[in-house]
Amino acid sequence: MLNLHRMRLLVELSRRGTIGRVADALSYSASTVSQQLGQLENEAGVPLLEQVGRRVRLTDAGELLVRHAEGILQQVERAQAALAATRSDIVGEVRIATFQTAAMALVPGVLEEMSVRHPDLTLYLTEVQPDSATSALQAGEFDLILGEQYPGGDQPTDTGVDRRMLFDDPMRIYVADRWKPNRDRRELADFADVPWILEPKGKPARDWAETACRAAGFEPRVRFESADLLVLARLAETGHGVTLLPDLVWDGYRPQAQFVSLATKPVRKVYTAVRTGAETRPVLVELRNILVSVSDRRTDTAV
Structure with a gap:
């Protein structure tokens, strides 16, 4: 056997x-x-x-x-x-993996709603880098992941994973007045001479940003690196350089610099994923439905 x-x-x-x-x-x-x-x-x-x-x-x-x-x-x-599904209530434990901005913007609302609807359910949350979350899901470490996919990346085809898109998260340049005199910088190439603030090398966001800059005809001069998007935002708004950030950052964080929307309108895709076969598990169906509801509410009030 x-x-x-x-x-x-x-x-x-x-x-x-x-x-x-x-x-x-x-x-x-x-x-x-x-x-x-x-x-x-x-x-x-x-x-x-x-x-x-x-x-x-x-x-x-x-x-x-x-x-x-x-x-x-x-x-x-x-x-x-x-x-x-044979039970009349949703109980037990569920383990969720998420990334930073989703943890800040989406998860509190989900936790609040789940606690009202299903008080006997225990949710465990872990912030995990999206590039390692899928393998942890497949290994059974988590029951559901909130993931992200940056522009230009191929749609993952991971075996044994049921993936559903949640919403598109626009990407915009974030820049202080110091680097945008007279509002004459409107395209990515207009920031070729400005110091850049990006995530560390090897991260999907960094790969995308560098690819986009090269397509615009320049190599970004990266002065500052951090995996924390709020650090990137703070460095940009205090005038130390320019960065590219998804709009989800601004849920609960008041922007203090300017945005430049690119003509190509790049978006980061936010999705949920569970193991194939578990997509009909009642608690995961409920979590996904609540995530859709919370996401729709934040879209109505986006920056």
Whole structure:
């Protein structure tokens, strides 16, 4: 009999590439993961892994089992969702991963509404960088993620994830009067000579901003970096440079500088994601519906 938990470890290995990364993601030791995968091989009766240098890779049989395991795990999610639907109330625990601006602008309203509708439900919230949230969702660390996708990025096609767009979040230049004399700067290229304030290298927002600047004919001179968008905003409004920020930043934060809307009208897409098979779980359906309602209300009062 194939063990469900060990099959999940095999699926995680196929996604993450190394036993060490699987161990880190699931808070196990590497030796524990290796032992569990060895037991799965004994259960399967065929080699699932082969040694390649210091690493392991899936055999053809291992790849075959991963494909079946993904389907089995989705069926388990559907079974759990169906069982939850037989209850007359929504109780238990739900773990949510989100990014900074969504945590500030959307989550408080969601928590308030859920506490009124379902007082016996416990919500756990963690701020997670969006570029790592999906893998944490797939590993079962979270039940729902609020994610973001910057302009120009391909729509992710992550296996085993049900993703739904929530709203478009416009991106605009944010700049103090010091760098916008006589309001004569209107296009991205007009800020080629200004110091830039961006997220650190490797972040999707940074990749997009640099790509957009290069398309406008210049390489941005990045003077300041921070993953905290409120830090970017504060540095910009105190005149230390120019930045590109999504409008969601301004929910609960009063802007003190100027906006420049670009002709291309770039938007960051905000979405929800759950594991495939869990999308009919009543609490996740309710959370998604409330997120739509909260998002619609904030759109009506956007800056």
